[in-house]
Amino acid sequence: MAEFMELEAQDGVRMTWNVVPGTKEEAGNCVVPVSAIYTPIKPFPNMLVLPYAPLRCRNCSSVLNPFCVMDFAAKIWICPFCFHRSHFPAHYASVSEENLPAELFPQYTTIEYKSPREAACLQSVFMFVIDTSIIEEEMAFLKSALSQVIGLFPDNSLVGLITFGTLVHLHEIGFSTAPKTYVFKGSKDVSKGQLLEQMGFFLNKPKPLTGVRDGLSSESIARFLLPASECEFAINSVLEELQKDPWPIPADQRASRSTGTALSVAASLLGACFPGSGARIMAFLGGPSTEGPGAIVSKNLSEPIRSHKDLDKDSAPHYHKAIKFYETLAKQLVHQGHVLDLFACAVDQVGVAELKVVVERTGGFVVLAESFGHSVFKDTLRRVFQSGDKGLGLSSNGIFEVNCSKDLKVQGVLGPCASLEKRSPLCSDTIIGQGNTSAWKMCGLDQATSLCLVFDIVRKDIPDATVHILTAWT
Structure with missing residues (x-):
């Protein structure tokens, strides 16, 4: 149990189940749905802040992370969600198995980017x-x-x-x-x-x-x-x-x-x-x-x-x-x-x-x-x-996006947000809260603001399921 508490403290995520049900039938038998409560801008004492923009997948817009498959010889990384192959840009030219960028270290499952162009905050x-x-x-x-x-x-x-x-x-x-x-x-x-x-x-x-x-x-x-x-x-x-x-x-x-x-x-x-x-x-x-x-x-x-x-x-x-x-x-x-x-x-x-x-x-x-x-x-x-x-640590103009592996779909989000109506194959036919979208607007949020993501089990062909959450705010 202590291990799960450590993971919650590391990423600000609390799952209703520590083990994802193996099939849709098993998920249907659960009284409590498969979901995750996430605090987007929870303060972490050892949060790594990178002074550049994130490297995104051209196909599904997910961000380079430790779960990506790497081909260092060809300077290519493979997205774990859509399996699209993307080339590293010029400023990643020195990447290798011995010289990894910070976002590929396995301990950095949560990372913050601060682009110089976004440094000037709005009034x-x-x-x-x-x-x-x-x-x-x-x-x-x-x-x-x-x-x-x-x-x-x-x-x-x-x-x-x-x-x-x-x-x-x-x-x-x-x-x-x-x-x-x-x-x-x-x-x-x-x-x-x-x-x-x-x-x-x-x-x-x-x-x-x-x-x-x-x-x-x-x-x-x-x-x-x-x-x-x-x-x-x-x-x-x-x-x-x-x-x-x-x-x-x-x-x-x-x-x-x-x-x-x-x-x-x-x-x-x-x-x-x-x-x-x-x-x-x-x-x-x-x-x-x-x-x-x-x-x-x-x-x-x-x-x-x-x-x-x-x-x-x-x-x-x-x-x-x-x-x-x-x-x-x-x-x-x-x-x-x-x-x-x-x-x-x-x-x-x-x-x-x-x-x-x-x-x-x-x-x-x-x-x-x-x-x-x-x-x-x-x-x-x-x-x-x-x-x-x-203070309350108030922030604004938040965009909350989610991406999942193929065996999961998103039924919706419960919490202080509004749908951006971004339809994608991730959207489940069953809608809970703000559903039928994979992106939400958070006009206002603070360090304690939490959202509940509700998932639908589609199939379970692989032993692990992956959820990727991206939050942008000012």
């Missing part, structure tokens, strides 16, 4: 989406917590701010002369085109410029997203003047809260300014959405909020419409490579059941607490921005 972007339909005491707790983490922002990051209640306010924090916001009606969804038009991005430049995102210049982007080194005064100024949503609330109604529209505005703005970057939408919610797309309950208190029984009986009137909206939002964020993090701090429900699909597919996290003054919320928020051992 981190944080978009804060703040619920103002909360009581004054909760607002004070939230403002205090946010003020404390402003100084922890990474130096190369950009920060933006959206507040919402009955209306959605996009703050132009780059306008230093006076407080300036763009207001959107909370009851209507806002597309990216409508957002760009309303904010006048193309007022003086009707045709998009080449070489910049969606035709947006850096000056246009800096209106709403400021570098961390410049935003402290602007963010603190907005937070100091931030008040509870001023719209009156009748005694027989809930507070008006347009969560869906606010998240849509945040996603559209980041999609226009920084597609493909490591951007995170951090939503701070203090109650259920009652207005516009994504609403989970009406404003009338006579209508109770849906319960578990309502969801089981399919009798929640707003559930399916909200799920459809958030699934569309999830697809948009996955396409853009952005993450939604949810801080739900309220005694009442905030709609996590509906929002779950967005958080799960983008690799975000959910923090649940009774109040914004609770230590769980404040400590977690602080850890997001801390570095070193105290």
Whole structure:
């Protein structure tokens, strides 16, 4: 048993079975399916990091590894998955049985590559989406917590701010002369085109410029997203003047809260300014959405909020419409490579059941607490921005690929990822989780993020089965 524990510690892989079933019938008799739980960026104290790009098979894109068959005389290596013969490139000219590259050493079953071209990391972007339909005491707790983490922002990051209640306010924090916001009606969804038009991005430049995102210049982007080194005064100024949503609330109604529209505005703005970057939408919610797309309950208190029984009986009137909206939002964020993090701090429900699909597919996290003054919320928020051992080790733009020997197929993946719809002969007809693909997108991941790969036993002609996992991230 100690041997298996050592292998888990070496590669970050835990198998449900230490011995793979010999036939499909044997696998079918197993109550627990043949699967592997893998932690892609688990930190290893003795991880070997190679300062060049991996050598890939031209046929199946697997990477040179200790299980490849070598022909040193002809300078050829044979892929163990597709058996394609590939020639070594010029910089491997000195390879021999006595002079092996590091990736062929049998003890290096897990290796990390860091290409010089990829060394320059992308900017981190944080978009804060703040619920103002909360009581004054909760607002004070939230403002205090946010003020404390402003100084922890990474130096190369950009920060933006959206507040919402009955209306959605996009703050132009780059306008230093006076407080300036763009207001959107909370009851209507806002597309990216409508957002760009309303904010006048193309007022003086009707045709998009080449070489910049969606035709947006850096000056246009800096209106709403400021570098961390410049935003402290602007963010603190907005937070100091931030008040509870001023719209009156009748005694027989809930507070008006347009969560869906606010998240849509945040996603559209980041999609226009920084597609493909490591951007995170951090939503701070203090109650259920009652207005516009994504609403989970009406404003009338006579209508109770849906319960578990309502969801089981399919009798929640707003559930399916909200799920459809958030699934569309999830697809948009996955396409853009952005993450939604949810801080739900309220005694009442905030709609996590509906929002779950967005958080799960983008690799975000959910923090649940009774109040914004609770230590769980404040400590977690602080850890997001801390570095070193105290931080979460957040990464972004992950691509998770898997390759298997011919006797295995992949049924799917369970975990915080989204399918890239890359069909291949590896895909099983039986789908579990995110299936029908051999590659997945992980918009956000950290050092503890784990995925469960579920396999299908096709045949067992050879005594060993091989699984090859490749993860790329920034």
